[in-house]
Amino acid sequence: MSDTLSLIKSKGRALVGQRLFLPLFALFLVLIVNVIKTPAFFNISIQNGVLYGYIIDIINRSSELVILAVGMTLVIATGGIDISVGAVSALSAAVCVRLLGSSYDNYATPMVLAILAALAIGMICGAFNGLLVSKLRIQAMVATLILFTAGRGVAQLISAREIGGKMVPGQIIYVRMESFKGIGGFLPKVIVPTPVFIAAAVVLIFYLVLTRTALGLYIKTVGINSRAGRLVGINSTFIMFLGYVLCGLTASMAGVISSSRIYSSDANNIGLNMELDAILAVALGGNSMAGGKFSLAGSVIGAITIQALTTSLYAMGVTADQLPVYKAVVVVLIVSIQSEELKRWISARGGKKA
Amino acid sequence: MKNRVIVLFLAVLLIGTGILTANGKSDGAAAEGNGLITVGYAQVGAESDWRTANTESFKSTFVEANGYKLIFDDAQQKQENQIKAIRNFIQQDVDYIVVAPVVETGWETVLGEAKAAGIPVILSDRMMDVSDDSLYVAWVGGNFLKEGQDSVVWLNDYLKKTGRDNEKINCVLLQGTIGSSAQVGRTKGITEGLAKNSNYNLLAKQTGEFTQAKGQEVMESFLKAYDNIDVVFAENDNMAFGAIDAIKAVGKVPGKDIIIVSFDAVHEAFNRMIAGEINADVECNPLHGPRVAEIIQMLEAGKSVDKIMYVKEGVFDQFNAKEIMPTRKY
Numbered sequence: 001m002s003d004t005l006s007l008i009k010s011k012g013r014a015l016v017g018q019r020l021f022l023p024l025f026a027l028f029l030v031l032i033v034n035v036i037k038t039p040a041f042f043n044i045s046i047q048n049g050v051l052y053g054y055i056i057d058i059i060n061r062s063s064e065l066v067i068l069a070v071g072m073t074l075v076i077a078t079g080g081i082d083i084s085v086g087a088v089s090a091l092s093a094a095v096c097v098r099l100l101g102s103s104y105d106n107y108a109t110p111m112v113l114a115i116l117a118a119l120a121i122g123m124i125c126g127a128f129n130g131l132l133v134s135k136l137r138i139q140a141m142v143a144t145l146i147l148f149t150a151g152r153g154v155a156q157l158i159s160a161r162e163i164g165g166k167m168v169p170g171q172i173i174y175v176r177m178e179s180f181k182g183i184g185g186f187l188p189k190v191i192v193p194t195p196v197f198i199a200a201a202v203v204l205i206f207y208l209v210l211t212r213t214a215l216g217l218y219i220k221t222v223g224i225n226s227r228a229g230r231l232v233g234i235n236s237t238f239i240m241f242l243g244y245v246l247c248g249l250t251a252s253m254a255g256v257i258s259s260s261r262i263y264s265s266d267a268n269n270i271g272l273n274m275e276l277d278a279i280l281a282v283a284l285g286g287n288s289m290a291g292g293k294f295s296l297a298g299s300v301i302g303a304i305t306i307q308a309l310t311t312s313l314y315a316m317g318v319t320a321d322q323l324p325v326y327k328a329v330v331v332v333l334i335v336s337i338q339s340e341e342l343k344r345w346i347s348a349r350g351g352k353k354a
Numbered sequence: 355m356k357n358r359v360i361v362l363f364l365a366v367l368l369i370g371t372g373i374l375t376a377n378g379k380s381d382g383a384a385a386e387g388n389g390l391i392t393v394g395y396a397q398v399g400a401e402s403d404w405r406t407a408n409t410e411s412f413k414s415t416f417v418e419a420n421g422y423k424l425i426f427d428d429a430q431q432k433q434e435n436q437i438k439a440i441r442n443f444i445q446q447d448v449d450y451i452v453v454a455p456v457v458e459t460g461w462e463t464v465l466g467e468a469k470a471a472g473i474p475v476i477l478s479d480r481m482m483d484v485s486d487d488s489l490y491v492a493w494v495g496g497n498f499l500k501e502g503q504d505s506v507v508w509l510n511d512y513l514k515k516t517g518r519d520n521e522k523i524n525c526v527l528l529q530g531t532i533g534s535s536a537q538v539g540r541t542k543g544i545t546e547g548l549a550k551n552s553n554y555n556l557l558a559k560q561t562g563e564f565t566q567a568k569g570q571e572v573m574e575s576f577l578k579a580y581d582n583i584d585v586v587f588a589e590n591d592n593m594a595f596g597a598i599d600a601i602k603a604v605g606k607v608p609g610k611d612i613i614i615v616s617f618d619a620v621h622e623a624f625n626r627m628i629a630g631e632i633n634a635d636v637e638c639n640p641l642h643g644p645r646v647a648e649i650i651q652m653l654e655a656g657k658s659v660d661k662i663m664y665v666k667e668g669v670f671d672q673f674n675a676k677e678i679m680p681t682r683k684y
Contacts, residue, residue, distance in 0.1 A: 040578070048605035057574055163406045171403065172592070174622065262566040262596070269565045314575035320532050320561035 023285050023301040026334040030308045038315045050191045054315055062307030063195030064089075064254035067202050068274060069281035069299040071250030074206075074243045076282050079223045079291030080133055080140035082247045085278055087151030088125045089255030089271030092118040094155040096256050097173050097265035104176045111180060119252045125151065126248020130241035148275070155267035174264040184260030195257050202253065206246075207296055219243065223291030277306055280331065286338055305334070390423040391650065394443030395452045398479075399431040403620055407683045408454070408479065408640035415643030422647075433457050437464045444471045450650055451475045458483040465489040476649055478642045480535075487661065491653065494645045497664040498536050501636045502543015505587060505615045508634045508669045510551070512613070520553070523584045526576045527559035528569050528597060530589040536638070537561075540589045540617060557583065562593040569596030577604050585613045591623040591635065598631050609633055609672070619670055621682065627675035634671040641665065641683065 015021055034041035034054075044053035068085055075082045096118035101108030109117075125147055132143035156170035163171070187194055210216035218239050221229040226236040251271070258270045283289065284305055285298025313326055336342055393416050400406055409426070416424035425448060427439035433456045443451050444467055451473055455461065461482045468475050469489055477493040484490070513519045527544060530537035541559070548554040557580050562569035569588060576583060577600060586601075588594035594616035601608040608614055609630045616623060619635040626632040645665050652659050670678055 038579075048603065050603070052578075052604070054575075054578060057571075057578075061571060163403060168400050168403075168406050170400075172622075258567065261570070264566070266565065266567075266592075269563075269567065311575065314560060314572060315579060317558055317560075317579065320529055320559070323561070 019286060019295055020298055020301065022338045023298050023305070026284065026337065027301055027305040027308060029334075030305055030312060030330065034312050034315065038312075041312070041315055046191060049189075050186050050193070054311055056193070058304065058308045058311045059196055060193040061311065062304045063193075063199040064257050065274065065277055065281055065303040065307060066199040066300050067250045067254045067257075068278040069285070069303040070202055070206050070296060071247035072278040072282050073285070073287060073294050073296055073299040074219060075140075075247045076279075076287060076289060077219045077223045077291055077294035078240045078243045079226070080240065080243065081279065081289075082126075082129060082144045082244060082251075083141065083275045083279075084125065084129060084144040084147035084151055085247065085251040085254075086271035086274040087148050087155070088122055088248055088251040089258060089274060090155040090265075090267050090269075091125065091151045091158070092122045092252035092255035093259035093270045094158040094265045094267050095121045097175055097259055098158050100175050100177070100180060102174050102176050107177060107180075115183075115256055118256050119249060122248040122250075122252020122255070123245050124248070125251070126245040127241070129248065130244030133244060134237045134240035152267060155265070155270075159265050159267045170267060172264050172266050175259075176263075180260055181263050182260070184257050184262075195261075198253065198257065202250065203296065203300055210296065215239075215242075220293055223294070278303075281306055284331075284334055284338075390418060390421055391450065391654070392423045392425065392446075392448040393450045393452060393646075393650070394425045394427070394439070394446070394448040395478075396427050396429060396436045396439040396443070396454065398436075398454050398456050399428055404618070404638065404640045408642060410683060411641040411643035412452070412646070413643075415647050420647070429456060431456055433460060440464050440468060444468055444473060447471070448473060450653075452478055452646055453482075454478040455480050455482050462486070462489070474653060476646055478646060492649050492659050492661055492663050494642050494649065494663045494665060496638050496667055498539020498638075499543045500664070501617060501638065501667060502540040503547050504543075504667070504669050505540075505617070505634070505636050506544060506547025506550075508636070508671065509585065509613070509615060512633065512671070521584075522555060523553055524555050524557050524580065524582050525585040525587060526557050526573075526580070526583055528562040528572060528586065528588040528593045529559055530561065530564045530593075532561050534564075536617075537564075537589055544587050562588070562596065564590050564592060566592040566596040569593030570600045571596070573597040573600035574603070577601070583612055585615065588614065588616045591616050591618045591620045591632075594623070594632055595626070598626065619668075619682075621679075624670070624675050624679040624682065627670065627672050628679070630672055632672075634669060635675075636669050637667045639665045639667045 041054045044051060044055055046052065072082060072085065096114045099109040099114035099117055100111065107114070129144050129147060132138045132146070133140050159171055159173050160167040160169040161171040161173055162168075183194055185194065210219070218229070218234050221234055222236045222239045230236050254274070255270060259265050281302035282299045284302030285295060285300070287294050287298055309327060309330055313323055318326055395412050397409055398405060400409065412424060413426065416422035425443065425446065427442070429435035429439060436453065436456055440451060440453065441464065451468055453475060455477065458481060461484055465475055465484065466489065475490040477490050479495050481493060482490065510519070513523065525548060527541065529541055545556060548556050558576055560572045560576070562572045569592060573586065573596060586597050588597055594614055597614065598608040601612055606612060609632065614632045616632050616635045617638060619637040623632055623635050627635060642665055645663055649659050649663060
């Protein structure tokens, strides 16, 4: 009897000690409040031929953030940061929509080509960031600040429409074809929203590449000590560069999904403040902002937690003016329970008592 | 190495902004004594359909045929450009200055210069926050509060017409960005209007931040929380588009199962009204030119004008959208 008890105890301790325990615990806490406040929160049904429920909303709406968080994790792991992802999303979305055109009958460019072009733009932006950071050794915050401010401007220039005989930039351009809505909505006869598939595929592919090849190890090494990495023969410059290119790629994927959701390019609003949410997701996932060791799963859980919080607050009917306050309180709580210093303090107190 | 790159970048930046400001300069023609009333208009920029229509309204009103000469300046969303433009207008000794201020504060000095030069200043669209309101003659713009009230008046009429005026009507409200003047005015107009009639029940209100994506997300949440929504108020058209998608996704018919009342009345909204997806749209009228011309004529005749002059704003619905659409300028 005492054997099983001690087994449970040691298992429990091992569980708490797990790296992902705290991020998961935070997500669990956010969701559990709904059991009391909104009992119907966990209901999932099929309505109008597709899955329906708050939980589905969370998974669906967090897709873009999950994808962004994957790219952001890599950049942060190399010791950098990318604050241009929101603007790059807007830019890629603008390119995609511009190429598709707003004809009711057919696309100006085949959809596959338009999406590939959007992804290429994302990677070019990432390469630009990567070049500034890895080759020219400009601080990551400063280097990515350039696209953070300029990217949205370029997106607005691309989203120009003729009004009263002249081209006016910064307009919302609508895609009139139904098939484009499938990326951010549902594919025919599929009950799961398409963005969920895309996000899952991105996470899976990145996870496999990072764990099955040496890339993950290289990234960690560069983040912990890039000079030491160079001395053992790792091309730190290239690894850093690659991180930004991949981050640009994920940003453009998120942009295409966002624009498909609203079947238009809204250069002012697509990806707005998403760079901050992506960084927050990485932080909530228990990753160090200083780089080095990282957990992709942690970032994904972080991203879902952020969306779960938003959806929960909507479901509880929190008024708009109080929304940011609730969010701030929860984020402060989640970040502090993960603080090493706080853990040390608590265990020290516990030690004294015992 | 690092320094050189930064210097190079700054140089490129400088040249870039130089080109931009050079483009932004006004036409620069000076006022001449040919009997025309010269008006200088310092516009915000050309950031939206609404703004472009606003500019067009001034350009088509203040033409030589009507006895005006318009000097137009596009500030590209920068206050310093507007201040420069106003100083240019003063130097050119125009008869009237019209400003659509980019921001509310920081205008005392330059308006003081205009006042000292004896040039009356008329504000368009947005207000200025100045300590001495004799610095401007009048303000012309939309009345967001009245827009909100008008939407409820339309709903009253519509329900009476369809014989539902004795039913309990459950409403939800998609608010704009909290604190913006459009959100504050419209929310007040709508909530006060709904409170007057005990049949109306405002189930919930939440911000959709004036965007289609957020409007859709919030509406999805509303639809899950309440299965008996009769009316959606969306404080701009983009949020209404998002709400329509959310309603369609649960298999309901927007415009039929759920009445949709929206604001702004942009071009795309007319398409949706004709398709029957939006029931009514309250206009946010950008055509300020004629109203400003009216004020100038009154001042020329030596009459006094009210400080606050609202423009006329219409309510459009499914019944008149089709015939009105071709006449719309934005």
